[in-house]
Amino acid sequence: MSLTEAQPGYEGLADRLHAVQSGIADACRAAGRDASETTLIVVTKFHPASLVSALADLGVRDIGENRHQEAQAKAAELSGLDLNWHYIGQLQTKKARQAAQYASAIHSIDRARLVDALASADRTVDAFLQINLTDDPGRGGAAPSEIESLTEQMLGTPTLRLRGVMAVAPLEEAAASAFERLAGYSDRVRALAPEATAISAGMTHDYAEAIAAGATHLRIGSAITGNRPDAR
Numbered sequence: 001m002s003l004t005e006a007q008p009g010y011e012g013l014a015d016r017l018h019a020v021q022s023g024i025a026d027a028c029r030a031a032g033r034d035a036s037e038t039t040l041i042v043v044t045k046f047h048p049a050s051l052v053s054a055l056a057d058l059g060v061r062d063i064g065e066n067r068h069q070e071a072q073a074k075a076a077e078l079s080g081l082d083l084n085w086h087y088i089g090q091l092q093t094k095k096a097r098q099a100a101q102y103a104s105a106i107h108s109i110d111r112a113r114l115v116d117a118l119a120s121a122d123r124t125v126d127a128f129l130q131i132n133l134t135d136d137p138g139r140g141g142a143a144p145s146e147i148e149s150l151t152e153q154m155l156g157t158p159t160l161r162l163r164g165v166m167a168v169a170p171l172e173e174a175a176a177s178a179f180e181r182l183a184g185y186s187d188r189v190r191a192l193a194p195e196a197t198a199i200s201a202g203m204t205h206d207y208a209e210a211i212a213a214g215a216t217h218l219r220i221g222s223a224i225t226g227n228r229p230d231a232r
């Protein structure tokens with residue numbers, strides 16, 4: 001089978017990928033931004049490695065996963081492909097060093113103990129400070145009051161290359177206003193870390209709003225992969 005042919009079972013994948021890519025281009029144009037400022041991370045959680053491989057055949061290089069064991073297994077199975085694995089889910093402190101072995105970027109750094117654990121990683125990873133845009137401490141992400149202390153701590157950790165901030169829009173608020181707040185948090189991080197210009201935000205239903213608010217790393221799953229198989 002030629003690499004350019006759709007793999008069996010993944011008909012429609014190329015069309016959905018291209019539709020999202022043109023949606024990103026449109027949103028960038030509307031925001032007066034260049035699409036080359038954005039990185040599309042295709043989120044493949046719950047989908048098999050074969051789907052990731054089909055995406056790689058279509059030119060995708062950045063893959064997002066939110067569960068450590070699943071991500072670790074897929075990264076091992078597909079180690080022959082030139083992929084950047086982005087870890088975007090809640091990360092247990094005791095799994096942090098392992099995640100740093102396969103992930104080139106960790107988007108979900110949200111507490112001092114996790115930064116401490118990553119300090120002993122075997123290699124340097126791109127790091128995003130995840131900020132909670134809700135008042136519910138049960139959601140992932142650091143409270144806004146912790147931004148400065150965590151930024152300083154991450155800057156002082158040689159295994160972390162601080163890239164910027166990350167957030168998930170709340171369910172109970174319009175994405176545009178939540179992402180405006182995130183842009184303000186990004187300014188606070190950049191006041192201490194001028195290089196940390198990245199903003200990881202935007203999913204299937206809100207990536208246009210995220211782009212309007214300055215997002216650089218879009219984490220898009222179901223619009224490209226189709227519906228996720230049931231959570232196991």
Ligand SMILES: *Cc1c(COP(=O)(O)O)cnc(C)c1O
Nearest residue numbers: 043066088203204219220221222
């Ligand atoms: C699942 C997930 C996404 C992608 O969600 P879709 O709505 O399928 O695009 C993005 N970010 C995080 C943190 C996720 O867990």
